Amino acid sequence: MSNSVVDVWGPVAPGVRSSFPPAPEPHDEWPLAGGTAWVYYSPLNRRQLRRPVILSDGFSAGSSNLDQLWNGLEENGDFRFVTELHAIGRDVIILGYGDRTASIVDNAETAIECVRRTIAERVGQARLTVGGFSMGGIVTRYALAKMEHDSSLPDHETSTYFSYDSPHHGGWFPVALQAFTHFATEQWGDTDGVGPVLQQLSGLLNSPAAKQMARWHIAKPGDTPKPAPERAEFLQKLDELGSWPRSPRKIGVANGVDSGSGNGIKGDVTAVRGDGETLRDTWLKTQAQGDQTVARLQKADGAPVSVRTSGLPDIDGAPGGVFTLPSAAGDTGSFGLAALLMGVLGNKVDPDVITTSCFIPSISAVAAGDIDDPKALYRPIASDASALDAFKCAGRNEGHTVMTEELGSWLVNEIVTAE
Known part of the structure; x- marks a missing residue:
């Protein structure tokens, strides 16, 4: 997949390209x-x-x-x-x-x-x-x-x-991804190496521009998804x-x-799952219609946190521009970013990762x-x-x-x- 004009995430994940070939000097x-x-x-x-x-x-x-x-x-x-x-x-x-x-x-x-x-x-x-x-x-x-x-x-x-x-x-930031990012930042935001990455990503999702753009936003894992x-x-x-x-x-x-025609991603499917040194059976699911548990988040020595949504459309698979993120492993996206972070936090990630999702639906x-309308x-x-x-x-x-x-x-x- 070709790289985008606009890199939505910026250099927020380990292994992500943070420099570009020099451009010609402007006139x-x-x-x-x-x-x-x-x-x-x-x-x-x-x-x-x-x-x-x-x-x-x-x-x-x-x-x-x-x-x-x-x-x-x-x-x-x-x-x-x-x-x-x-x-x-x-x-x-x-x-x-x-x-x-x-x-x-x-x-x-x-x-x-x-x-x-x-x-x-x-x-x-x-x-x-x-x-x-x-x-x-x-x-x-x-x-x-x-x-x-x-x-x-x-x-x-x-x-x-x-x-x-x-x-x-x-635009659409998957609620499961927002929740995992904020959860991980709360737990490991002070950790050397990955801490600054988590803080930057959580700050990006909670920035003024992101709140103005996102159709559904949460500031922390337990929030109800809604416009900020x-x-x-x-x-x-x-x-x-x-x-x-x-x-x-x-x-x-x-x-x-x-x-x-959608991008082929089905709703209510496990997109990424990690378990190991810091996480226990932590998973994120693609968004479906109706009531749904979209994420299970658990620190290795903590209690599980469930993240639920209700009334959202099955938007991860909708027609539209998808998340892209250049990484050492090749182009990935929203859920792929979560997989990268789980790995950096010392966990084994199940290999069948759904890496990306719709970001800007065509009708937007x-x-x-x-x-909001799944039919539309x-x-x-x-x-x-x-x-x-x-x-x-x-x-x-x-x-x-x-x-x-x-x-x-x-x-x-x-x-x-x-x-």
């Missing part, structure tokens, strides 16, 4: 409040910013990494997105953030500053294309909507807004801005299919349905169902934000058509 670099923008001029424009495209980073640990962004866009998939944009005379501005776990509202201020700087530096009157990958599509959606709504802000001069596998209707207050507050603010920017054409892509990525999750997406003006779904359920020729070329063609 210009803009320090911004809360972030940085890297400018790559099209060779057709002679080192002048004439036809700008802003590409926003998404959710992950810590600050944005230019090398990671560049490699995701140019090297890790089967389509060189920046090269193709340059070939049609578009200048590329890669927007990164000082803290990718910060509130979407806060990072939207950085995006607004980037849009304003772009307009100030632009030669001519060509309108902008603005969007992003994963949560970057939500950050820029909010930023453009705010620029239209707030009379103290200038016109964003944007003709096209785009999103790439963005969680418009929320931060999500409700963010959605209210977005609604007050009209929910979407109104003047640009809105387009988007999903790394999942539109046919309703193209704003075409409620991911697996229903074919009608062409007129989306809040977007145009969308493209992948031909298979693939890694979240993986840059493919199928999706990348569609976006490039749509950007050309918008003129």
